[in-house]
Amino acid sequence: MGDFNHPDICWRDKTAEHKQSRKFLECVDDNFLLQVIEEPTRRGAMLDLILTNKEGLVGDVKLKGSLGCSDHKMVEFRILRAARRACSKLTTLDFRRADFGLFRDLLGRIPWDKVLEGRGAQDSWLVFKGHLLQAQE
Known part of the structure; x- marks a missing residue:
């Protein structure tokens, strides 16, 4: 989880305008990571990301208001213990x-x-x- 500052990445299509963002996407793909946030977290851009290596491990993702003077939305999520059972769908x-x-x-x-x-x-x-x-x- 963190602020990755790649506003040009389209996570739905896995595309990016800038070379550095494309390299970041390749790194995420090469390491079999999934990005689970689906809504913009700052001024219409999806800067804050949750990356996981297991589908179903992170759930109940909600964006909340800003904390203090921050212009980023707070991200609330749960790490699901049931993910081990859900991983049976994962091919190993x-x-x-x-x-x-x-x-x-x-x-x-x-x-x-x-x-x-x-x-x-x-x-x-x-x-x-x-x-x-x-x-x-």
Whole structure:
């Protein structure tokens, strides 16, 4: 929870105008985090965020009036103990049952030289991550 100061991020579409905000979105995505606040917290912008790594862990999010001289709304929320039961919907990987030979074969079929040609490090990572997640399925 905190004030992240990225007013240009559209959390619904996961888009941003500024490079720094796009990097922040990528970081949130790369770490499998979910942002749960749905309303603006300061002058029409969603600056204050609650990030969680488990769906259903945070609930009853409410925005309240300002505290003292602050121009941000107060954020009230609950951490739900029942989230452990709700996590049964969350897919987790069982590495003991993984077919690493198939995984290696699927990734080995990709012509990496051609796929990554002319791309920078960040773009190459996103392409690789997409193929990795696809092979994981």
